[in-house]
Amino acid sequence: MSATTLLTGRKATLPGSETLSGIAKTPVDRPLTLAAEGFEGDEQADRRVHGGIEKAVHHYPRDHYPTWRAELGALPPLAAPGGFGENLSTSGLTETEVAVGDVFRLGGALLQVSQGRQPCWKLNLRFGVPDMARRVQETGRSGWYYRVLQTGMVAPGDRLEVIDRLAPDWTLHRLWRALYVDRMNLAELEGIAALDVLAEGWRKYAIRRLESRRVEDWSARLDGTA
Template sequence: MRPVTLLTGCAAPLPGSTALSGICKTPVSHPLTLGTQGFEGDEQADRRVHGGIEKAVHHYPLDHYSDWRAELSDLPALTAPGGFGENISTAGLTETEVAVGDIFRLGGALIQVSQGRQPCWKLNHRFGVPDLARRVQQTGRTGWYYRVLQTGTVAPGDRLELIDRLAPDWTLRRLWHALYVDRMNLTELAGIAALNVLAEGWRKYAVRRLESRRVEDWSARLDGTQ
Protein backbone atom coordinates (compact mmCIF):
# COMPACT_ATOMS: atom_id res chain seq x y z
CA MET A 1 0.00 0.00 0.00
CA ARG A 2 1.51 3.29 -1.13
CA PRO A 3 0.35 6.78 -0.15
CA VAL A 4 -0.57 8.95 -3.12
CA THR A 5 -0.16 12.56 -4.07
CA LEU A 6 -3.28 13.74 -5.92
CA LEU A 7 -2.91 16.34 -8.67
CA THR A 8 -5.29 18.22 -10.93
CA GLY A 9 -5.04 21.07 -13.41
CA CYS A 10 -7.00 23.35 -15.71
CA ALA A 11 -6.49 23.71 -19.42
CA ALA A 12 -4.10 26.55 -20.23
CA PRO A 13 -2.01 27.78 -23.19
CA LEU A 14 0.91 25.51 -23.94
CA PRO A 15 4.30 27.29 -24.15
CA GLY A 16 5.45 27.70 -27.75
CA SER A 17 2.14 26.59 -29.24
CA THR A 18 -1.33 27.88 -29.99
CA ALA A 19 -2.81 24.81 -28.33
CA LEU A 20 -4.42 24.52 -24.92
CA SER A 21 -3.36 21.72 -22.60
CA GLY A 22 -4.18 20.37 -19.16
CA ILE A 23 -0.73 18.82 -18.80
CA CYS A 24 0.37 21.07 -15.94
CA LYS A 25 -0.92 19.48 -12.71
CA THR A 26 -0.47 20.68 -9.14
CA PRO A 27 -1.05 18.83 -5.85
CA VAL A 28 -4.35 19.24 -4.04
CA SER A 29 -4.76 19.28 -0.26
CA HIS A 30 -8.41 18.29 0.04
CA PRO A 31 -10.53 15.23 -0.85
CA LEU A 32 -11.80 14.90 -4.42
CA THR A 33 -14.67 13.03 -6.00
CA LEU A 34 -13.44 10.50 -8.55
CA GLY A 35 -16.00 9.80 -11.27
CA THR A 36 -15.87 7.66 -14.37
CA GLN A 37 -14.34 10.55 -16.34
CA GLY A 38 -11.72 11.47 -13.73
CA PHE A 39 -11.23 13.71 -10.71
CA GLU A 40 -13.42 16.72 -10.07
CA GLY A 41 -11.65 19.92 -11.04
CA ASP A 42 -9.32 18.24 -13.52
CA GLU A 43 -9.43 19.27 -17.18
CA GLN A 44 -8.21 17.94 -20.51
CA ALA A 45 -8.10 20.37 -23.41
CA ASP A 46 -8.45 17.89 -26.28
CA ARG A 47 -10.96 15.23 -25.34
CA ARG A 48 -10.43 13.40 -28.61
CA VAL A 49 -7.13 12.02 -27.35
CA HIS A 50 -7.06 12.78 -23.61
CA GLY A 51 -9.38 11.76 -20.82
CA GLY A 52 -12.45 9.60 -21.22
CA ILE A 53 -13.46 6.29 -19.67
CA GLU A 54 -10.24 4.43 -20.49
CA LYS A 55 -7.98 7.34 -19.52
CA ALA A 56 -9.82 8.71 -16.53
CA VAL A 57 -6.77 8.85 -14.25
CA HIS A 58 -3.10 9.17 -15.17
CA HIS A 59 -0.43 7.70 -12.86
CA TYR A 60 3.23 8.64 -13.27
CA PRO A 61 5.89 7.16 -10.98
CA LEU A 62 7.83 9.61 -8.87
CA ASP A 63 10.72 7.15 -9.28
CA HIS A 64 11.28 8.34 -12.86
CA TYR A 65 11.91 11.96 -11.91
CA SER A 66 15.47 11.29 -10.72
CA ASP A 67 16.26 9.57 -14.03
CA TRP A 68 14.94 12.53 -15.98
CA ARG A 69 16.87 15.01 -13.83
CA ALA A 70 20.04 13.03 -14.48
CA GLU A 71 19.42 13.25 -18.22
CA LEU A 72 17.90 16.72 -18.55
CA SER A 73 19.30 18.57 -15.51
CA ASP A 74 17.02 20.38 -13.06
CA LEU A 75 14.30 21.69 -15.33
CA PRO A 76 11.50 23.52 -13.46
CA ALA A 77 8.93 20.86 -14.44
CA LEU A 78 11.08 18.18 -12.79
CA THR A 79 11.28 19.72 -9.34
CA ALA A 80 7.98 18.23 -8.11
CA PRO A 81 5.24 15.82 -9.23
CA GLY A 82 2.90 17.10 -11.93
CA GLY A 83 5.40 17.60 -14.73
CA PHE A 84 4.04 14.75 -16.84
CA GLY A 85 0.37 15.56 -16.40
CA GLU A 86 -0.20 12.92 -13.75
CA ASN A 87 -3.19 12.78 -11.41
CA ILE A 88 -1.53 10.24 -9.11
CA SER A 89 2.10 10.21 -7.98
CA THR A 90 3.61 7.41 -5.90
CA ALA A 91 7.07 6.07 -5.10
CA GLY A 92 8.05 2.43 -5.42
CA LEU A 93 5.66 1.37 -8.17
CA THR A 94 6.66 1.37 -11.85
CA GLU A 95 5.73 -0.16 -15.19
CA THR A 96 7.86 -3.19 -14.35
CA GLU A 97 5.58 -4.21 -11.45
CA VAL A 98 2.17 -3.03 -12.68
CA ALA A 99 0.14 -5.15 -15.11
CA VAL A 100 -2.78 -4.36 -17.36
CA GLY A 101 -6.00 -5.24 -15.56
CA ASP A 102 -4.60 -4.71 -12.06
CA ILE A 103 -7.36 -3.46 -9.73
CA PHE A 104 -6.54 -1.06 -6.91
CA ARG A 105 -8.56 0.42 -4.10
CA LEU A 106 -7.91 4.12 -3.62
CA GLY A 107 -9.91 5.78 -0.88
CA GLY A 108 -13.56 5.10 -1.64
CA ALA A 109 -12.92 4.23 -5.30
CA LEU A 110 -11.84 1.16 -7.27
CA ILE A 111 -9.62 1.75 -10.31
CA GLN A 112 -8.22 -0.63 -12.93
CA VAL A 113 -5.11 -0.29 -15.10
CA SER A 114 -6.42 0.10 -18.66
CA GLN A 115 -3.36 0.94 -20.80
CA GLY A 116 0.04 2.55 -20.85
CA ARG A 117 0.49 6.19 -21.74
CA GLN A 118 1.31 7.12 -25.32
CA PRO A 119 3.42 10.28 -25.04
CA CYS A 120 2.58 13.12 -27.38
CA TRP A 121 4.27 16.27 -28.66
CA LYS A 122 2.81 18.41 -25.86
CA LEU A 123 5.52 17.04 -23.58
CA ASN A 124 8.10 18.65 -25.88
CA HIS A 125 6.56 22.07 -25.24
CA ARG A 126 5.91 21.46 -21.57
CA PHE A 127 9.60 20.79 -20.89
CA GLY A 128 11.18 22.81 -23.70
CA VAL A 129 12.89 19.64 -24.96
CA PRO A 130 12.13 19.05 -28.67
CA ASP A 131 12.36 15.26 -28.53
CA LEU A 132 11.07 14.52 -25.04
CA ALA A 133 8.00 12.61 -26.24
CA ARG A 134 10.28 10.31 -28.21
CA ARG A 135 12.54 9.87 -25.19
CA VAL A 136 9.60 8.93 -23.01
CA GLN A 137 8.47 6.34 -25.54
CA GLN A 138 11.97 4.96 -26.09
CA THR A 139 12.72 4.57 -22.38
CA GLY A 140 9.37 3.05 -21.42
CA ARG A 141 9.06 5.59 -18.60
CA THR A 142 5.56 6.38 -19.77
CA GLY A 143 3.22 6.02 -16.82
CA TRP A 144 -0.22 4.50 -17.24
CA TYR A 145 -3.95 5.08 -17.11
CA TYR A 146 -6.85 3.75 -15.06
CA ARG A 147 -10.52 3.24 -15.76
CA VAL A 148 -12.82 3.77 -12.76
CA LEU A 149 -14.74 0.66 -11.70
CA GLN A 150 -16.32 2.23 -8.62
CA THR A 151 -16.63 5.96 -8.10
CA GLY A 152 -15.90 7.48 -4.72
CA THR A 153 -14.03 10.10 -2.72
CA VAL A 154 -10.22 10.10 -2.65
CA ALA A 155 -8.04 12.17 -0.35
CA PRO A 156 -4.33 13.08 -0.50
CA GLY A 157 -2.39 10.47 1.44
CA ASP A 158 -4.88 7.69 0.77
CA ARG A 159 -3.11 4.46 0.01
CA LEU A 160 -3.16 2.58 -3.27
CA GLU A 161 -4.00 -1.01 -2.37
CA LEU A 162 -3.75 -3.85 -4.91
CA ILE A 163 -6.99 -5.85 -4.83
CA ASP A 164 -6.75 -8.22 -7.81
CA ARG A 165 -4.55 -9.12 -10.77
CA LEU A 166 -6.40 -10.33 -13.85
CA ALA A 167 -3.45 -10.59 -16.27
CA PRO A 168 -0.29 -10.60 -14.12
CA ASP A 169 1.96 -11.76 -16.95
CA TRP A 170 1.11 -8.68 -19.00
CA THR A 171 3.10 -6.04 -17.19
CA LEU A 172 3.17 -2.57 -18.69
CA ARG A 173 6.86 -3.09 -19.39
CA ARG A 174 6.10 -6.19 -21.45
CA LEU A 175 3.34 -4.39 -23.31
CA TRP A 176 5.66 -1.47 -24.04
CA HIS A 177 8.39 -3.80 -25.28
CA ALA A 178 6.00 -5.55 -27.65
CA LEU A 179 4.57 -2.34 -29.10
CA TYR A 180 7.72 -0.20 -29.31
CA VAL A 181 10.78 -2.48 -29.30
CA ASP A 182 10.03 -5.98 -30.62
CA ARG A 183 7.35 -4.47 -32.78
CA MET A 184 6.47 -7.34 -35.12
CA ASN A 185 6.60 -10.26 -32.73
CA LEU A 186 3.45 -11.96 -33.98
CA THR A 187 3.04 -14.11 -30.89
CA GLU A 188 3.10 -11.10 -28.60
CA LEU A 189 0.78 -9.15 -30.89
CA ALA A 190 -1.74 -12.00 -30.89
CA GLY A 191 -1.62 -12.01 -27.10
CA ILE A 192 -2.24 -8.27 -26.97
CA ALA A 193 -5.14 -8.52 -29.43
CA ALA A 194 -6.82 -11.08 -27.16
CA LEU A 195 -6.15 -9.18 -23.91
CA ASN A 196 -9.68 -8.16 -22.99
CA VAL A 197 -8.66 -6.09 -19.93
CA LEU A 198 -6.60 -3.84 -22.20
CA ALA A 199 -8.26 -0.73 -23.65
CA GLU A 200 -9.82 -1.46 -27.03
CA GLY A 201 -7.76 1.20 -28.79
CA TRP A 202 -4.54 -0.54 -27.82
CA ARG A 203 -5.83 -3.96 -28.84
CA LYS A 204 -6.61 -2.49 -32.26
CA TYR A 205 -2.93 -1.57 -32.73
CA ALA A 206 -2.06 -5.24 -32.42
CA VAL A 207 -4.89 -6.30 -34.72
CA ARG A 208 -3.83 -3.83 -37.42
CA ARG A 209 -0.21 -4.95 -37.26
CA LEU A 210 -1.22 -8.59 -37.51
CA GLU A 211 -3.35 -7.84 -40.56
CA SER A 212 -1.07 -5.36 -42.35
CA ARG A 213 2.36 -6.61 -41.19
CA ARG A 214 3.27 -2.96 -40.76
CA VAL A 215 4.02 -0.68 -37.82
CA GLU A 216 2.06 2.57 -37.60
CA ASP A 217 3.72 5.96 -38.12
CA TRP A 218 4.11 7.81 -34.79
CA SER A 219 5.60 11.06 -36.13
CA ALA A 220 2.44 13.20 -35.86
CA ARG A 221 1.85 12.16 -32.24
CA LEU A 222 5.48 12.55 -31.17
CA ASP A 223 6.63 15.51 -33.25
CA GLY A 224 3.46 17.50 -34.02
CA THR A 225 3.03 21.15 -33.11
CA GLN A 226 -0.75 21.70 -33.17
Protein backbone atom coordinates in the same frame (compact mmCIF):
# COMPACT_ATOMS: atom_id res chain seq x y z
CA MET B 1 4.75 2.16 -1.77
CA SER B 2 4.45 5.76 -0.64
CA ALA B 3 1.27 7.63 0.11
CA THR B 4 -0.48 9.04 -2.94
CA THR B 5 -0.24 12.65 -4.07
CA LEU B 6 -3.40 13.78 -5.90
CA LEU B 7 -3.04 16.32 -8.68
CA THR B 8 -5.41 18.17 -10.98
CA GLY B 9 -5.11 20.99 -13.48
CA ARG B 10 -7.10 23.40 -15.61
CA LYS B 11 -6.52 24.07 -19.28
CA ALA B 12 -3.80 26.64 -19.99
CA THR B 13 -1.48 27.59 -22.85
CA LEU B 14 1.83 25.79 -23.06
CA PRO B 15 5.08 27.82 -22.84
CA GLY B 16 6.00 29.65 -26.03
CA SER B 17 2.83 28.68 -27.86
CA GLU B 18 -0.89 29.23 -28.18
CA THR B 19 -1.58 25.53 -27.61
CA LEU B 20 -4.06 24.74 -24.86
CA SER B 21 -3.34 21.78 -22.60
CA GLY B 22 -4.33 20.41 -19.21
CA ILE B 23 -0.91 18.80 -18.72
CA ALA B 24 0.22 21.10 -15.88
CA LYS B 25 -1.07 19.44 -12.71
CA THR B 26 -0.63 20.66 -9.14
CA PRO B 27 -1.25 18.86 -5.82
CA VAL B 28 -4.60 19.24 -4.07
CA ASP B 29 -5.05 19.42 -0.32
CA ARG B 30 -8.61 18.15 0.08
CA PRO B 31 -10.64 15.04 -0.80
CA LEU B 32 -11.92 14.88 -4.37
CA THR B 33 -14.76 13.04 -6.04
CA LEU B 34 -13.47 10.53 -8.57
CA ALA B 35 -16.11 10.03 -11.26
CA ALA B 36 -16.16 7.74 -14.29
CA GLU B 37 -14.08 10.17 -16.37
CA GLY B 38 -11.74 11.51 -13.74
CA PHE B 39 -11.30 13.78 -10.75
CA GLU B 40 -13.46 16.80 -10.11
CA GLY B 41 -11.69 19.98 -11.16
CA ASP B 42 -9.41 18.23 -13.66
CA GLU B 43 -9.48 19.27 -17.33
CA GLN B 44 -8.17 18.05 -20.68
CA ALA B 45 -7.90 20.37 -23.67
CA ASP B 46 -8.31 17.81 -26.47
CA ARG B 47 -10.93 15.25 -25.51
CA ARG B 48 -10.36 13.33 -28.76
CA VAL B 49 -7.10 11.92 -27.41
CA HIS B 50 -7.07 12.72 -23.67
CA GLY B 51 -9.42 11.73 -20.90
CA GLY B 52 -12.50 9.57 -21.28
CA ILE B 53 -13.49 6.30 -19.69
CA GLU B 54 -10.29 4.38 -20.52
CA LYS B 55 -7.98 7.28 -19.59
CA ALA B 56 -9.83 8.65 -16.58
CA VAL B 57 -6.78 8.83 -14.29
CA HIS B 58 -3.11 9.15 -15.18
CA HIS B 59 -0.47 7.71 -12.81
CA TYR B 60 3.20 8.62 -13.17
CA PRO B 61 5.87 7.11 -10.90
CA ARG B 62 7.81 9.61 -8.81
CA ASP B 63 10.66 7.08 -9.12
CA HIS B 64 11.41 8.33 -12.65
CA TYR B 65 12.00 11.97 -11.73
CA PRO B 66 15.61 11.56 -10.50
CA THR B 67 16.51 9.73 -13.71
CA TRP B 68 15.00 12.47 -15.87
CA ARG B 69 16.84 15.15 -13.86
CA ALA B 70 20.11 13.25 -14.32
CA GLU B 71 19.52 13.13 -18.09
CA LEU B 72 18.02 16.58 -18.70
CA GLY B 73 19.07 18.75 -15.79
CA ALA B 74 16.90 20.65 -13.33
CA LEU B 75 14.07 21.59 -15.68
CA PRO B 76 11.10 23.30 -13.98
CA PRO B 77 8.58 20.52 -14.74
CA LEU B 78 10.90 18.06 -12.97
CA ALA B 79 11.00 20.01 -9.72
CA ALA B 80 7.88 18.34 -8.28
CA PRO B 81 5.20 15.80 -9.24
CA GLY B 82 2.83 17.01 -11.95
CA GLY B 83 5.39 17.50 -14.69
CA PHE B 84 4.00 14.72 -16.87
CA GLY B 85 0.34 15.55 -16.39
CA GLU B 86 -0.21 12.90 -13.75
CA ASN B 87 -3.21 12.76 -11.43
CA LEU B 88 -1.55 10.24 -9.11
CA SER B 89 2.06 10.28 -7.94
CA THR B 90 3.63 7.54 -5.83
CA SER B 91 7.03 5.99 -5.20
CA GLY B 92 7.71 2.27 -5.27
CA LEU B 93 5.44 1.26 -8.16
CA THR B 94 6.59 1.32 -11.79
CA GLU B 95 5.75 -0.10 -15.21
CA THR B 96 7.89 -3.16 -14.43
CA GLU B 97 5.57 -4.29 -11.62
CA VAL B 98 2.18 -2.99 -12.76
CA ALA B 99 0.15 -5.09 -15.21
CA VAL B 100 -2.86 -4.24 -17.32
CA GLY B 101 -6.01 -5.36 -15.53
CA ASP B 102 -4.59 -4.76 -12.05
CA VAL B 103 -7.35 -3.50 -9.73
CA PHE B 104 -6.53 -1.04 -6.94
CA ARG B 105 -8.55 0.46 -4.14
CA LEU B 106 -7.86 4.14 -3.57
CA GLY B 107 -9.96 5.72 -0.86
CA GLY B 108 -13.58 5.03 -1.73
CA ALA B 109 -12.85 4.26 -5.39
CA LEU B 110 -11.77 1.23 -7.38
CA LEU B 111 -9.36 1.68 -10.30
CA GLN B 112 -8.23 -0.75 -12.99
CA VAL B 113 -5.11 -0.34 -15.12
CA SER B 114 -6.34 0.05 -18.71
CA GLN B 115 -3.24 0.90 -20.79
CA GLY B 116 0.13 2.60 -20.79
CA ARG B 117 0.44 6.29 -21.54
CA GLN B 118 1.22 7.22 -25.14
CA PRO B 119 3.25 10.43 -25.04
CA CYS B 120 2.37 13.24 -27.43
CA TRP B 121 4.13 16.31 -28.81
CA LYS B 122 2.73 18.59 -26.08
CA LEU B 123 5.41 17.15 -23.80
CA ASN B 124 7.99 18.76 -26.11
CA LEU B 125 6.52 22.20 -25.37
CA ARG B 126 5.93 21.47 -21.70
CA PHE B 127 9.60 20.59 -21.12
CA GLY B 128 11.21 22.77 -23.79
CA VAL B 129 12.89 19.61 -25.12
CA PRO B 130 12.15 19.06 -28.84
CA ASP B 131 12.18 15.26 -28.62
CA MET B 132 10.74 14.82 -25.11
CA ALA B 133 7.79 12.73 -26.29
CA ARG B 134 10.13 10.40 -28.16
CA ARG B 135 12.36 10.11 -25.10
CA VAL B 136 9.39 9.07 -22.99
CA GLN B 137 8.28 6.50 -25.54
CA GLU B 138 11.76 5.09 -26.15
CA THR B 139 12.58 4.70 -22.45
CA GLY B 140 9.24 3.20 -21.45
CA ARG B 141 9.07 5.68 -18.56
CA SER B 142 5.58 6.64 -19.62
CA GLY B 143 3.21 6.03 -16.72
CA TRP B 144 -0.22 4.50 -17.20
CA TYR B 145 -3.96 5.07 -17.16
CA TYR B 146 -6.83 3.71 -15.12
CA ARG B 147 -10.49 3.17 -15.82
CA VAL B 148 -12.77 3.74 -12.81
CA LEU B 149 -14.65 0.62 -11.73
CA GLN B 150 -16.25 2.27 -8.69
CA THR B 151 -16.59 6.00 -8.19
CA GLY B 152 -15.95 7.52 -4.77
CA MET B 153 -14.10 10.04 -2.66
CA VAL B 154 -10.30 10.03 -2.70
CA ALA B 155 -8.13 12.02 -0.30
CA PRO B 156 -4.48 13.09 -0.50
CA GLY B 157 -2.39 10.50 1.32
CA ASP B 158 -4.70 7.57 0.55
CA ARG B 159 -2.68 4.49 -0.38
CA LEU B 160 -3.20 2.35 -3.44
CA GLU B 161 -4.07 -1.17 -2.36
CA VAL B 162 -3.95 -3.90 -4.99
CA ILE B 163 -6.98 -6.17 -4.64
CA ASP B 164 -6.93 -8.20 -7.87
CA ARG B 165 -4.60 -9.06 -10.76
CA LEU B 166 -6.39 -10.31 -13.87
CA ALA B 167 -3.41 -10.56 -16.23
CA PRO B 168 -0.26 -10.35 -14.08
CA ASP B 169 2.03 -11.62 -16.86
CA TRP B 170 1.11 -8.64 -19.03
CA THR B 171 3.09 -5.93 -17.29
CA LEU B 172 3.16 -2.46 -18.77
CA HIS B 173 6.85 -3.00 -19.50
CA ARG B 174 6.02 -6.09 -21.55
CA LEU B 175 3.34 -4.20 -23.48
CA TRP B 176 5.75 -1.33 -24.11
CA ARG B 177 8.40 -3.69 -25.41
CA ALA B 178 5.96 -5.38 -27.80
CA LEU B 179 4.56 -2.12 -29.16
CA TYR B 180 7.75 -0.03 -29.36
CA VAL B 181 10.82 -2.28 -29.31
CA ASP B 182 10.16 -5.81 -30.61
CA ARG B 183 7.42 -4.39 -32.78
CA MET B 184 6.59 -7.30 -35.08
CA ASN B 185 6.75 -10.16 -32.62
CA LEU B 186 3.64 -11.92 -33.90
CA ALA B 187 3.16 -14.11 -30.84
CA GLU B 188 3.17 -11.07 -28.56
CA LEU B 189 0.84 -9.17 -30.88
CA GLU B 190 -1.60 -12.07 -30.90
CA GLY B 191 -1.55 -12.08 -27.11
CA ILE B 192 -2.23 -8.35 -26.98
CA ALA B 193 -5.06 -8.61 -29.50
CA ALA B 194 -6.79 -11.17 -27.26
CA LEU B 195 -6.19 -9.28 -24.00
CA ASP B 196 -9.71 -8.22 -23.09
CA VAL B 197 -8.70 -6.14 -20.03
CA LEU B 198 -6.57 -3.91 -22.26
CA ALA B 199 -8.12 -0.73 -23.65
CA GLU B 200 -9.65 -1.35 -27.07
CA GLY B 201 -7.44 1.27 -28.72
CA TRP B 202 -4.29 -0.61 -27.77
CA ARG B 203 -5.73 -3.95 -28.83
CA LYS B 204 -6.43 -2.40 -32.24
CA TYR B 205 -2.75 -1.56 -32.67
CA ALA B 206 -1.94 -5.25 -32.38
CA ILE B 207 -4.81 -6.29 -34.65
CA ARG B 208 -3.80 -3.82 -37.38
CA ARG B 209 -0.17 -4.93 -37.26
CA LEU B 210 -1.16 -8.56 -37.52
CA GLU B 211 -3.33 -7.78 -40.54
CA SER B 212 -1.01 -5.35 -42.34
CA ARG B 213 2.39 -6.62 -41.19
CA ARG B 214 3.32 -2.93 -40.81
CA VAL B 215 4.10 -0.63 -37.87
CA GLU B 216 2.09 2.59 -37.66
CA ASP B 217 3.64 6.04 -38.20
CA TRP B 218 3.99 7.89 -34.88
CA SER B 219 5.34 11.20 -36.21
CA ALA B 220 2.09 13.17 -35.85
CA ARG B 221 1.65 12.12 -32.22
CA LEU B 222 5.30 12.54 -31.19
CA ASP B 223 6.37 15.54 -33.25
CA GLY B 224 3.11 17.31 -34.03
CA THR B 225 3.70 16.77 -37.75
CA ALA B 226 2.07 14.58 -40.37
